[in-house]
Amino acid sequence: MRFGVVTFPGSNCDQDCVYVLRSVLGQDVDAVWHEDRSLDGLDAIVLPGGFAHGDYLRAGAIAARAPVMSAVGAFARAGGPVLGICNGFQVLLEAGLLPGAMLRNQGLRFRCLPVFLRVESTDTAWTKTLREGQVLQLPIAHGEGNYFAPEPLLATMEDEHQVVFRYCDADGRLASSANPNGSVRHIAGVCNPAGNVVGLMPHPERASESVLGSADGRLLFESVLSVLSTRRMSPAGALR
Amino acid sequence: MTTIRITITLKPGVLDAQGQAVLQGLRTLGDDQVSAVRVGRYIELTVPDGIKGTDLDQMCERFLANPLLEEWRIDDPRRTPLSIGERTG
Numbered sequence: 001m002r003f004g005v006v007t008f009p010g011s012n013c014d015q016d017c018v019y020v021l022r023s024v025l026g027q028d029v030d031a032v033w034h035e036d037r038s039l040d041g042l043d044a045i046v047l048p049g050g051f052a053h054g055d056y057l058r059a060g061a062i063a064a065r066a067p068v069m070s071a072v073g074a075f076a077r078a079g080g081p082v083l084g085i086c087n088g089f090q091v092l093l094e095a096g097l098l099p100g101a102m103l104r105n106q107g108l109r110f111r112c113l114p115v116f117l118r119v120e121s122t123d124t125a126w127t128k129t130l131r132e133g134q135v136l137q138l139p140i141a142h143g144e145g146n147y148f149a150p151e152p153l154l155a156t157m158e159d160e161h162q163v164v165f166r167y168c169d170a171d172g173r174l175a176s177s178a179n180p181n182g183s184v185r186h187i188a189g190v191c192n193p194a195g196n197v198v199g200l201m202p203h204p205e206r207a208s209e210s211v212l213g214s215a216d217g218r219l220l221f222e223s224v225l226s227v228l229s230t231r232r233m234s235p236a237g238a239l240r
Numbered sequence: 241m242t243t244i245r246i247t248i249t250l251k252p253g254v255l256d257a258q259g260q261a262v263l264q265g266l267r268t269l270g271d272d273q274v275s276a277v278r279v280g281r282y283i284e285l286t287v288p289d290g291i292k293g294t295d296l297d298q299m300c301e302r303f304l305a306n307p308l309l310e311e312w313r314i315d316d317p318r319r320t321p322l323s324i325g326e327r328t329g
């Protein structure tokens with residue numbers, strides 16, 4: 001499969017994503033620049049972490065209006081799988097491709113530590129081969145990951161199974177002590193109604209080899225590979 | 241040309257962690273008069289005199305503010321009172 005990893009000015013996890021996809025998983029990877037306007041020939045898109053445009057205005061706000069994001073929007077609407085990691089998640093929120101918004105972490109601290117996540121929905125391209133309730137260990141590194149959405153929107157998202165990951169303890173229990181940033185309803189990752197666009201604050205690309213302490217992050221990439229190969233889809237094909 | 245002043249703040253009820261930290265700082269300095277602090281952003285736009293108010297509203301709603309979290313106040317010397325924006329829902 002051919003992945004596109006988008007680099008914005010200030011992205012700093014793009015090469016980690018390229019490394020995992022190319023060297024760990026043996027996939028083809030194209031570097032996509034924020035000014036590119038075409039994603040032709042790509043099967044899946046990753047928006048990596050970092051501090052695009054220095055987080056000016058709001059995290060992800062300026063990147064969300066970059067030329068490449070029109071193409072990402074079209075790719076997503078056509079059913080193509082898109083994953084936003086950390087700052088990439090913030091970009092997808094600001095672009096309106098995912099619901100909700102980010103606030104500064106409760107307590108204002110930049111949190112950089114391994115956390116546990118509970119898989120809440122396997123009805124997405126990036127979690128299809130995981131198990132509901134499965135607990136993953138992935139690292140976080142962010143100052144603005146306090147997920148927020150107004151109550152009516154949260155209710156709709158829960159009904160539509162759009163909450164994909166929640167912060168939890170090692171046994172999968174939800175607790176405020178296991179919530180590193182104050183996110184509403186412990187939300188760590190969400191998806192669009194179709195399930196092809198997923199965003200999460202933790203970094204799967206930093207936990208894709210056991211030598212790094214956890215290889216759980218690989219599962220997300222392996223899921224999308226499985227979905228893509230099963231469906232033999234083109235980027236324009238539907239996922240479900 | 242006209243200078244438009246825009247003030248963006250978090251909606252009431254949305255946790256303002258920065259405001260709380262500033263309040264704590266004031267307390268540390270011995271102030272006991274301030275009961276709440278909200279921290280926002282201030283933006284100045286230089287625009288042609290004839291710019292439409294609705295264009296300014298759109299800039300706020302589509303880009304300068306995030307309507308999910310924030311509200312904004314447009315201080316346009318040609319318009320009184322201030323235009324206060326918030327998208328509901």
